[in-house]
Amino acid sequence: MIWLGIDTANAPLSVAIVKDGQVVAEIVQNIKVTHSVGAMPAVEELFKKAQMKPAQIDAVAVSEGPGSYTGVRIGVTIAKTLAWTLKKPLVGISSLQALAANAKMFDGVICPLFDARRQHVYAAAYRGDKLEEVIGDHHDYIDGLLETLQALDEKVLFIGTDIDVFWDRIKEILGDKAIRASYTLDLPRAAELVALAEKRELPSVEAVHHFVPQYRRIAEAEANWIKEQKKVAE
Amino acid sequence: MSRYILAIETSCDETAASIIKDGTEIISNVVSSQIDSHKRFGGVVPEIASRHHVEQITIVIEECLIQAGMEPTDLAAVAVTEGPGLVGALLIGINAAKAFAFAHGLPLIPVHHIAGHIYANALVQPMEFPLLALVVSGGHTELVYMKEHGSFELIGETRDDAAGEAYDKVARVLNLPYPGGPHIDRLAHEAQEAVPFPRVWLEEDSYDFSFSGLKSAVINYKHNLDQRGEEIIPAQVAKGFQDSVVEVLTAKTVRAAREYSVKQVIAAGGVSANKGLRNALEEAFANEGIPFYVPPLKLCTDNAAMIGAAGFYMYEAGVKGNMSMNGKPGMELESWVK
Numbered sequence: 001m002i003w004l005g006i007d008t009a010n011a012p013l014s015v016a017i018v019k020d021g022q023v024v025a026e027i028v029q030n031i032k033v034t035h036s037v038g039a040m041p042a043v044e045e046l047f048k049k050a051q052m053k054p055a056q057i058d059a060v061a062v063s064e065g066p067g068s069y070t071g072v073r074i075g076v077t078i079a080k081t082l083a084w085t086l087k088k089p090l091v092g093i094s095s096l097q098a099l100a101a102n103a104k105m106f107d108g109v110i111c112p113l114f115d116a117r118r119q120h121v122y123a124a125a126y127r128g129d130k131l132e133e134v135i136g137d138h139h140d141y142i143d144g145l146l147e148t149l150q151a152l153d154e155k156v157l158f159i160g161t162d163i164d165v166f167w168d169r170i171k172e173i174l175g176d177k178a179i180r181a182s183y184t185l186d187l188p189r190a191a192e193l194v195a196l197a198e199k200r201e202l203p204s205v206e207a208v209h210h211f212v213p214q215y216r217r218i219a220e221a222e223a224n225w226i227k228e229q230k231k232v233a234e
Numbered sequence: 235m236s237r238y239i240l241a242i243e244t245s246c247d248e249t250a251a252s253i254i255k256d257g258t259e260i261i262s263n264v265v266s267s268q269i270d271s272h273k274r275f276g277g278v279v280p281e282i283a284s285r286h287h288v289e290q291i292t293i294v295i296e297e298c299l300i301q302a303g304m305e306p307t308d309l310a311a312v313a314v315t316e317g318p319g320l321v322g323a324l325l326i327g328i329n330a331a332k333a334f335a336f337a338h339g340l341p342l343i344p345v346h347h348i349a350g351h352i353y354a355n356a357l358v359q360p361m362e363f364p365l366l367a368l369v370v371s372g373g374h375t376e377l378v379y380m381k382e383h384g385s386f387e388l389i390g391e392t393r394d395d396a397a398g399e400a401y402d403k404v405a406r407v408l409n410l411p412y413p414g415g416p417h418i419d420r421l422a423h424e425a426q427e428a429v430p431f432p433r434v435w436l437e438e439d440s441y442d443f444s445f446s447g448l449k450s451a452v453i454n455y456k457h458n459l460d461q462r463g464e465e466i467i468p469a470q471v472a473k474g475f476q477d478s479v480v481e482v483l484t485a486k487t488v489r490a491a492r493e494y495s496v497k498q499v500i501a502a503g504g505v506s507a508n509k510g511l512r513n514a515l516e517e518a519f520a521n522e523g524i525p526f527y528v529p530p531l532k533l534c535t536d537n538a539a540m541i542g543a544a545g546f547y548m549y550e551a552g553v554k555g556n557m558s559m560n561g562k563p564g565m566e567l568e569s570w571v572k
Contacts, residue, residue: 034560037559039329040332043333044557055337069281069284070322073285074325077291077326077330081295081329084296085295086337108260138542212288219281221282222282223280
């Protein structure tokens with residue numbers, strides 16, 4: 001079984017080919033190249049390194065979000081197109097869970113988060129090496145998230161390149177309960193994405209067409225429109 | 235041997251794919267419009283457009299292959315709109331095109347959206363050079379001179395609003411639904427009299443356009459009547475506005491066609507579907523004795539067939555993109571022959 005994994009949901013990029021439970025090749029980078037320019041060359045390079053042809057893969061795993069809207073869509077569009085045209089199943093994995101997987105040996109709560117601007121974050125919380133969900137993927141004020149985590153009254157490991165943006169606030173609220181993961185664990189790895197996808201039941205090839213990103217937030221124009229409708233109704 | 239190009243277009247609010255044979259024949263042409271989703275916002279919302287494209291893209295490409303009865307192995311290349319357009323929307327088509335091309339080892343051809351609109355005409359009758367193209371749409375108002383395939387010289391363009399943009403804004407003033415162009419066109423034909431609005435000619439020898447002053451004149455006209463407690467007659471306003479736009483577009487196109495001694499004049503872009511404009515151009519060029527063509531309606535609005543037509547001539551000229559190709563929202567129309 002040969003898997004292709006793709007994660008472009010946030011600024012870092014990772015792609016990997018995993019064959020029968022072994023990582024054949026993996027690219028992990030965090031450079032100032034937009035995914036629109038960098039993602040497909042990375043996929044191309046990955047296949048070259050692995051000495052494989054696209055038609056050899058058996059399934060595709062993609063980071064389905066949340067994260068940068070455009071970043072998520074680039075990864076999902078590439079994954080959808082490859083899976084559909086090669087007639088292979090596509091499995092979507094939460095970008096937060098894929099990042100948390102880097103720290104699955106941690107004994108306690110793992111909190112991956114992404115900066116969603118204006119003091120907001122995309123975040124979740126998981127526990128143990130099975131990454132059981134403690135708090136599901138969501139969009140929240142940083143303070144709202146920290147309040148929820150404080151109520152758990154446990155050690156929380158924070159992971160991700162955006163942690164530094166919020167670290168002072170995290171320490172202020174959670175004090176010694178908050179632990180910063182090593183920066184070496186901050187970049188999501190497409191091989192972890194595949195490892196999570198392997199545990200899922202494979203969807204049908206036909207389901208690829210209906211695969212959509214998990215933005216965890218409705219578009220601003222839509223939110224405003226709904227507000228307007230409510231006003232009109234009142 | 236015939237060559238088949240798969241073309242993909244997602245620069246605005248249509249997810250489109252097409253297969254074109256030898257740059258001239260449409261084998262299949264699929265367009266999934268999002269217009270109903272954007273209507274409630276009164277215009278295209280970029281983020282919503284991007285979300286719809288990612289939902290539709292593989293469905294549209296598959297439908298295009300099924301209608302053509304073709305497999306990826308039958309194709310010679312994949313052409314895709316590189317720009318201009320909404321960047322987030324462009325990126326869906328571009329990344330799908332790249333992934334498809336990579337999966338099947340096909341060359342990738344980056345196509346300019348306006349070159350596509352012009353080449354929509356190649357799907358109807360052969361292009362004859364030198365040629366003059368009037369490109370009119372929601373985002374563009376341009377006069378383009380072509381001395382041969384792949385050669386584009388911009389001789390005039392709008393300095394402010396595109397013609398289609400002015401149509402949409404005036405439609406809003408008249409409380410017409412989005413998109414406003416077809417409604418104004420219809421109303422204008424219902425009116426006998428027209429409210430007189432100015433014609434903006436700019437400098438005497440200029441082929442540039444300006445429509446924001448005309449749009450303001452319409453707004454002021456309504457405002458003045460409102461102040462006096464009088465009602466406007468929408469059909470007469472529509473006719474006055476359309477007469478002004480059509481007269482300026484037609485006169486400048488005729489003058490350019492004469493000066494450049496062209497063998498063919500073509501209209502392209504969404505606004506070239508406008509009946510008032512089509513009729514005026516047809517009449518003017520019948521008088522001039524210069525062949526004038528405008529593509530059928532479904533090839534005037536955004537579609538992928540036109541991208542496949544332009545893409546074929548680029549393919550023939552050896553123009554190729556690569557996997558690091560990016561979306562170019564403000565892309566200039568550049569010649570691919572030197």
